[in-house]
Structures are given as structure tokens and as C-alpha cells.
Amino acid sequence: AQSVTQLGSHVSVSEGALVLLRCNYSSSVPPYLFWYVQYPNQGLQLLLKYTSAATLVKGINGFEAEFKKSETSFHLTKPSAHMSDAAEYFCAVSEVLGAQKLVFGQGTRLTINP
Amino acid sequence: NAGVTQTPKFQVLKTGQSMTLQCAQDMNHEYMSWYRQDPGMGLRLIHYSVGAGITDQGEVPNGYNVSRSTTEDFPLRLLSAAPSQTSVYFCASSTYPFPGTGGNEQYFGPGTRLTVT
Numbered sequence: 001a002q003s004v005t006q007l008g009s010h011v012s013v014s015e016g017a018l019v020l021l022r023c024n025y026s027s028s029v030p031p032y033l034f035w036y037v038q039y040p041n042q043g044l045q046l047l048l049k050y051t052s053a054a055t056l057v058k059g060i061n062g063f064e065a066e067f068k069k070s071e072t073s074f075h076l077t078k079p080s081a082h083m084s085d086a087a088e089y090f091c092a093v094s095e096v097l098g099a100q101k102l103v104f105g106q107g108t109r110l111t112i113n114p
Numbered sequence: 115n116a117g118v119t120q121t122p123k124f125q126v127l128k129t130g131q132s133m134t135l136q137c138a139q140d141m142n143h144e145y146m147s148w149y150r151q152d153p154g155m156g157l158r159l160i161h162y163s164v165g166a167g168i169t170d171q172g173e174v175p176n177g178y179n180v181s182r183s184t185t186e187d188f189p190l191r192l193l194s195a196a197p198s199q200t201s202v203y204f205c206a207s208s209t210y211p212f213p214g215t216g217g218n219e220q221y222f223g224p225g226t227r228l229t230v231t
Contacts, residue, residue, distance in 0.1 A: 009154065032217040043118070043204055043222035044157075051217030090156055100145065100211040100218055101172060104156035 002027045002093050006105035014113045019063075019078040021108050023091030026072065033074040034092040034102070035065055044090065050074060061085070086112045115140050118223035120205050126229045127195040135190040135226050137205030144210035146188040147220070150174065150201040157204065163188055164210065195230045202227050 007022040025033065032051050036044040048059025055067040061084075065076045074091060091105040121136045139146065147162035149172075159172030163182040177199060179191040188207075192199060206220040 004156075034217075036222075041224075043224045044206075045222070046219045049217050049219065092157075094217070100208065100220070101147070101159050101162060102149075102157070102220065103173075104149075104158070106154055106156045 002031060002095070002103045004091050004093050004103055004105035006089075006091050006108050008108055009106065010109045010111065012111040012113060013081050015083055016080050019076070019081045019085065019110065021076040021089050021091075021110065023065075023074045023076065023105060024072055025074065025091075025093045027093060030067075030069055031093045031095060032100070033065075033067060034094070035059065035063070035074075035076050036090045036092060036104075038088045038090065038107075040087070047076070047089075081110075081112050083112050083114065086110055117141065118205055118207055118221050120203075120223035120226050122226060123224070124227050126231065127192075128231055129195060129197060131195050132191070132193050133195065135192075135203055135205075135228070137188045137190065137223060138186050139188075139205075139207040139221070140186065141207060141221065142185060143207035143221075144185065145218070145220075146182065146205065146207045147172070148178070148180065148188070148190045149204045149206065150199075151204060151225075152201050160190065160203075192228075195228075197230045200228060200230045 003026045034049045035047040050067045092102045094100045148160040149157040161180040163169045203226045205223045208218040208220045
């Protein structure tokens with residue numbers, strides 16, 4: 001069965017600092033991988049996704065993630081944090097074949113300090 | 115387009131009561147799903163549907179029923195609410211997940227916050 005682990009339930013960075021949110025997956029074959037963002041009291045919004053094309057994926061709001069098969073990782077980064085990035089971030093995985101049921105990590109709450 | 119809409123936004127139930135959470139989408143998406151979000155556990159799939167008349171169970175289906183009579187609507191029914199069903203419920207939709215295209219973006223509704231006392 002697929003699973004996703006996000007290291008760190010809370011991450012705090014200063015405005016302008018690098019953002020690094022970690023995600024590792026467990027799957028018998030390379031799956032599809034996603035990062036979603038949830039702002040307070042809202043639904044989830046897709047940041048970016050990996051679907052077996054380029055391993056470095058660029059998303060919205062300056063975020064990017066790199067798929068590393070050897071490390072089974074899909075970490076999310078942003079070079080310079082902005083106050084508006086404060087939110088909860090979810091890594092998710094889905095199967096390549098069959099219905100696209102998403103399996104989510106537990107989430108990482110990102111706080112930006114002024 | 116309104117996207118994915120959910121009603122109600124908030125609901126308080128007593129143990130044993132029943133209710134239906136409504137979900138509708140206007141994007142003509144074949145795939146629809148229900149998730150629950152609990153602190154520290156991310157989102158977990160309850161039920162999903164790949165088209166009208168077709169539904170299947172997800173990871174945590176017990177205590178919930180679904181049906182899909184139209185492409186647009188995918189209601190979630192709680193037959194006898196329990197405190198363990200206190201959660202935030204999200205509905206999502208996407209285009210049809212043809213084999214090899216499982217990376218379709220899922221669009222989420224704003225959620226329903228349910229409290230069972």
C-alpha cells in the first residue's frame with residue numbers, strides 16, 4: 001500500500017528565508033506525486049504535481065519540488081518565504097494505474113516570522 | 115464557474131442523528147470523492163465515484179453512504195452519527211482517471227465542519 005510521510009508537523013521560517021518542506025513516499029512503483037496548500041478555513045489548492053515528466057517541477061507562487069526516485073522523496077522548496085505563504089501544506093501520492101485515489105501525508109503547518 | 119460547492123458549511127449533530135452533506139460541481143467532472151480531515155492525520159478518502167451510477171469505498175468508508183445519480187452531485191450520508199465522525203469533510207472532483215493519467219488535478223470544495231456531540 002502507498003503511504004506518505006511528511007517530516008515535521010510544524011515548520012517556522014523567517015520572511016525571505018528558504019522554505020523546505022519534506023515528503024517521502026512508499027510505493028512499489030513510482031507514483032504520481034502532488035503538493036497541495038490549504039489556507040485557513042479553505043479547501044485545498046494544487047501547488048504542483050509530478051507525473052513522470054521532468055523530475056524538477058515548478059508550481060505556483062514560486063514553489064518547486066524535485067522527485068528523487070533513489071531517495072523516494074519529493075521535497076517542496078521556495079527560495080524566499082513571503083508572509084502570504086503561511087498555510088498548511090500536504091504531500092499526496094496516487095497510483096499510476098486505476099482510479100486516482102489520493103493518499104495524503106499528515107500535513108506541515110508553515111509559519112512565517114516577520 | 116462555481117467549481118465545487120459544499121453545503122452546509124457547519125453542522126452540529128447529536129449522536130444517532132442522520133444527515134446528508136451535499137456536494138456539487140459544475141465542471142462536468144466524472145471523478146468525485148469525499149475526504150475527511152482530522153488533526154495530524156491529513157486527509158483520508160471515504161468514498162469515490164468515477165461516474166454516475168458508480169461508487170466505491172476508500173480508506174475509511176464505515177458509517178458513510180454515497181450515491182451518484184447525476185454527474186454534478188455526490189452527496190455523503192451519515193446514517194447514525196457518532197462522535198468519531200466529528201471532522202472536516204471535503205469533496206473533490208477531477209476529470210476521468212483514464213489509466214496512466216492518474217495525475218489529474220483534483221479540485222476541492224471549501225469543506226463542511228461537522229461536530230457530533
